[in-house]
Amino acid sequence: MRNTFVNALCDLAEQDERVWLLCGDLGYSVLERFSSRFPRRYINVGVAEQNMVGVAAGLALSGKVVFIYSIANFPVMRCLEQLRNDVCYHNLSVKTVAVGAGLPYGTHGYTHHGIEDIAVMRTLPNMTVVAPGDPVETRLATAALLAHEGPGYLRLGKGGEPTIHQSAPDFQLGQALTLREGDDVAIIATGAILAEAVKAADLLAAQGIRAGVLSMPTIQPLDTAAVLRVAERSPLVVTVEEHRPVGGLGSAVAETLACAPGPHARLLTCGVTISPSVVGSGAYLRERNGLDAAHLAQRIAQALVGAPSAQPVR
16 A cells, blocks of 8 residues: 555656655655655655644645655654644645554554554544555545645555455545445445455355445545445444544444434444554454454354354454
8 A cells, every 4th residue: 555655646746746745754665766756845854743744734834735654653643733733723735644554563562553543533623534445545545635625644554455446446535435235234344454344245245145345445524325325225234444443433433323313224343452462463463353354254244143243352
């Protein structure tokens, strides 16, 4: 995803001189392709992420569209006051890019786990929160955020994410993408965990369970119409995210269903629930949280028959 993002940004910067890129002293072997082509529109501000947001706000006030780039929590948690006051309050075109959001930097420990960022960013005024599910969605999301006036948040994996879309979908901010139809259960996934959700649907299909799959690349604003549509057709809606269940996609879908009139599906939320002290590879942490395809399929199958959902290994 991160390579796709930089390549897409280079293509966009070639056509639009407003595009700038700022980083917090990282991205080596990735960002050079932008800095070498557009040295006058690239700034490494050093390990000073809060200052990076202030610089970006100043550039945006002068008419630039600024992408700021850092690892997981650093451009979000460390810069929250600057994002809130300098960017969102003034509705500036500063796009925050968090690479390795979720658990890809699992071996670095909790300081590098980006698992509360959606909850934080979706509460900020004027903020559009986007978590593409594969490289194809990443490229389209980057262009869409450039065209969108105002603050944006682009939540990316670390790298190596598989391509899910075989052709470019009709990507629009605030709209879900239907990957698979199925009325027995509706799986809604956001971000790089999408591949596991698709694999889980394949495992369920082998059991005769027809699982629909929605990619929800935009969490704020949420495609509430798509949520309600699948909730009316299926007895169970399942949200899958590499994020804590509180405040993320699961909460956003629950809010939508709670405010909707009439009967609708039950909701099963699947997210990061284990202790922050657990450290390991991203794949290991996904399995421990029950976010790999096998555990997801098991939990969904059990939920459909009314059995207690299989809990992640603690």
